[in-house]
Amino acid sequence: MYQLESVSQTYERRGNKIHALDNCSLTIPDNDFVAIVGPSGSGKTTLLSVLGGMLSPTSGDITLDGVALYELSLQERAALRNQKIGFVFQTFNLVPWLTACENVQIPMMLNGSDSREQRERALALLERVGLSDRTDHRPAELSQGQQQRVALARTLANNPQIILADEPTGNLDPETRKHAMNFLTEFHEDGRTIVMVTHDKETASYAQRSIQLVDGVPREVGPLQAA
Amino acid sequence: MKLRNLIFKEVWQRPTSMLTSLIAVTLGVMALVAIQNITIFSEEKINSDMESLGANVLVMPPDVTLQDYYASDLHGRTMPEEYVTRLALAQLSGVQNLAPKLCVATTVDGHEITLTGILPKNEFQKKSSWQGLDMLTSSVGTDRGCCATLANTDTDNSPESLARTRTIQELGEREVILGSDVASKLGVRRGGKLIVFEEEFDVLAVLPATGTIDDSRMFAHLHSVQALSGAGPVVNVIEIMACCDDAAGDLISDLSAELPEARVITIAQVVETQVAVNGLMSRLSWVFFSILLLVGAASIASVMYANVTERRKEIGTLMALGATRGFVTSLFLGKALLLGVTGGIGGFIAGTILAIILGPNLLGIQVAPVPQLLLIGLLSATAVALAASYLPARRAAGLDPCLVFNDA
Numbered sequence: 001m002y003q004l005e006s007v008s009q010t011y012e013r014r015g016n017k018i019h020a021l022d023n024c025s026l027t028i029p030d031n032d033f034v035a036i037v038g039p040s041g042s043g044k045t046t047l048l049s050v051l052g053g054m055l056s057p058t059s060g061d062i063t064l065d066g067v068a069l070y071e072l073s074l075q076e077r078a079a080l081r082n083q084k085i086g087f088v089f090q091t092f093n094l095v096p097w098l099t100a101c102e103n104v105q106i107p108m109m110l111n112g113s114d115s116r117e118q119r120e121r122a123l124a125l126l127e128r129v130g131l132s133d134r135t136d137h138r139p140a141e142l143s144q145g146q147q148q149r150v151a152l153a154r155t156l157a158n159n160p161q162i163i164l165a166d167e168p169t170g171n172l173d174p175e176t177r178k179h180a181m182n183f184l185t186e187f188h189e190d191g192r193t194i195v196m197v198t199h200d201k202e203t204a205s206y207a208q209r210s211i212q213l214v215d216g217v218p219r220e221v222g223p224l225q226a227a
Numbered sequence: 228m229k230l231r232n233l234i235f236k237e238v239w240q241r242p243t244s245m246l247t248s249l250i251a252v253t254l255g256v257m258a259l260v261a262i263q264n265i266t267i268f269s270e271e272k273i274n275s276d277m278e279s280l281g282a283n284v285l286v287m288p289p290d291v292t293l294q295d296y297y298a299s300d301l302h303g304r305t306m307p308e309e310y311v312t313r314l315a316l317a318q319l320s321g322v323q324n325l326a327p328k329l330c331v332a333t334t335v336d337g338h339e340i341t342l343t344g345i346l347p348k349n350e351f352q353k354k355s356s357w358q359g360l361d362m363l364t365s366s367v368g369t370d371r372g373c374c375a376t377l378a379n380t381d382t383d384n385s386p387e388s389l390a391r392t393r394t395i396q397e398l399g400e401r402e403v404i405l406g407s408d409v410a411s412k413l414g415v416r417r418g419g420k421l422i423v424f425e426e427e428f429d430v431l432a433v434l435p436a437t438g439t440i441d442d443s444r445m446f447a448h449l450h451s452v453q454a455l456s457g458a459g460p461v462v463n464v465i466e467i468m469a470c471c472d473d474a475a476g477d478l479i480s481d482l483s484a485e486l487p488e489a490r491v492i493t494i495a496q497v498v499e500t501q502v503a504v505n506g507l508m509s510r511l512s513w514v515f516f517s518i519l520l521l522v523g524a525a526s527i528a529s530v531m532y533a534n535v536t537e538r539r540k541e542i543g544t545l546m547a548l549g550a551t552r553g554f555v556t557s558l559f560l561g562k563a564l565l566l567g568v569t570g571g572i573g574g575f576i577a578g579t580i581l582a583i584i585l586g587p588n589l590l591g592i593q594v595a596p597v598p599q600l601l602l603i604g605l606l607s608a609t610a611v612a613l614a615a616s617y618l619p620a621r622r623a624a625g626l627d628p629c630l631v632f633n634d635a
């Protein structure tokens with residue numbers, strides 16, 4: 001469970017202050033599925049970075065399961081991300097010189113699992129997203145939808161409790177978008193907490209509730225219905 | 228999958244980007260290894276030549292260079308045999324022994340062989356005017372420094388005597404003495420017969436193996452060699468065994484005064500020149516090595532910085548997935564290590580091959596791999612690669628993982 005207490009993030013650029021997050025208080029319980037919506041520049045990605053332990057906010061407290069996230073060392077936060085948090089990116093962020101299977105192995109490699117275990121689990125995860133026949137392809141040899149599925153498989157590598165997704169469907173056509181969202185819904189049904197940033201109403205409608213950010217201030221808007 | 232697999236795969240994806248750096252490092256190590264290797268063996272060769280050459284002063288035709296010293300009698304230039312008589316008559320003090328030589332190439336039994344004409348002791352003694360040289364055969368005081376060992380002129384007719392002192396008491400007109408290699412190549416033994424220049428020769432003796440060029444030679448009477456080869460009364464070199472003290476003192480100028488037409492050099496001069504050249508080469512090799520490693524370092528640093536920039540997104544992704552700064556640093560330093568080790572080993576192999584090719588062809592010396600040079604090459608190449616990659620690796624580790632969200 002995430003708890004944000006008056007979290008603010010300000011950027012100073014050429015003398016004028018930008019409040020990317022403005023006194024933001026928020027609770028995200030376990031097994032929640034939240035969509036973060038809002039106009040461009042409203043602070044959605046900033047919020048996700050803070051939740052991911054990658055951006056220490058200017059002020060405010062944030063705890064994950066009762067642990068103050070930014071009182072941990074850099075190294076502890078890296079380990080925590082590795083163990084507890086999975087990421088899904090708009091541009092998939094697969095490592096281009098590794099095969100699909102090796103990409104899925106990365107989080108397991110980072111926590112030092114045995115090579116054979118890594119490969120076995122990666123193959124199982126790729127099978128789960130329907131890519132058993134593409135395990136040794138490089139990202140450049142895969143379609144956009146297939147790349148996003150590899151990324152989704154990678155998210156599950158260390159069986160994280162939380163998944164943070166930034167525009168997971170932004171680069172996908174409506175058909176593959178549906179596919180990707182079905183997988184995220186499945187992951188939610190596995191018991192994971194999902195925080196997803198999106199512009200798209202259709203995508204947001206998969207979530208249990210939506211939070212709208214306007215100029216760094218969050219506002220609960222309830223579940224969105226697909227248009 | 229481990230860190231090292233990640234590094235190998237990354238390098239393998241675009242190996243050319245690292246190629247320039249690798250070449251610079253390899254060339255640096257190669258220059259060092261090749262030159263040092265040749266220098267080491269050249270010094271060994273000088274020492275063994277010094278030892279095997281009984282003489283310590285050489286009289287050679289004037290146009291012979293110091294480099295020809297290694298084949299002091301194979302340079303093909305000649306001077307009149309009369310010089311030997313002149314030197315003998317001069318009775319210079321300190322001269323222990325005179326050994327004129329004439330080398331001609333000939334074929335025996337289908338084998339190319341160098342036939343060396345030498346003058347046996349009894350030729351000197353025959354002529355009464357040379358009696359002054361009798362002192363050569365008389366005992367030599369042991370209180371005369373190196374003369375005791377160098378000029379051990381207790382000449383007898385044993386092959387050992389020729390091998391050791393390069394003098395022999397008697398040698399008939401149609402007799403030959405064989406070096407051990409020649410004897411085994413021709414398959415003849417003491418008492419056998421050989422046809423040389425269409426004349427039949429008796430094998431008087433076979434020399435014990437000495438490990439020098441003498442092993443591959445055939446020795447006959449100087450006058451027979453002169454007559455049969457049609458060279459006339461000439462010699463290529465006169466080797467002089469002199470007492471060290473005298474050789475270092477007036478003897479050389481005395482000899483030069485006696486034979487102004489010839490070139491008189493001491494082995495010490497040759498050795499000094501060679502050692503000086505070697506020293507210069509050795510220092511130069513360090514200069515080459517340093518320059519090339521500096522070039523390599525600059526190239527590695529710039530390639531690494533470019534690599535970090537190019538891999539920003541992947542680095543950010545790895546960090547988001549839980550890579551620590553230490554991991555990212557190791558990723559780049561590991562790549563540098565790979566580069567250094569490859570360059571070090573590659574440079575050692577290339578340098579050793581170069582030395583093995585150049586040594587015999589340019590300098591007439593045999594070389595073998597020197598393992599210590601592998602260690603030096605490997606350690607310095609690795610150290611340079613790591614040092615040059617340190618800052619780029621730090622920059623990579625310092626990247627903000629948030630960039631994964633923003634970099635398209």
Ligand SMILES: Nc1ncnc2c1ncn2[C@@H]1O[C@H](COP(=O)(O)OP(=O)(O)OP(=O)(O)O)[C@@H](O)[C@H]1O
Nearest residue numbers: 011013018019020039040041042043044045046047
């Ligand atoms: N590193 C930074 N330095 C300065 N300003 C920043 C930085 N990152 C974000 N901002 C600013 O903070 C505000 C919020 O940015 P953020 O990326 O969170 O927006 P967003 O809601 O994700 O927008 P989008 O929908 O376009 O992705 C923006 O005004 C942006 O210009």
Ligand SMILES: [Mg+2]
Nearest residue numbers: 044045046632
């Ligand atoms: Mg954004």
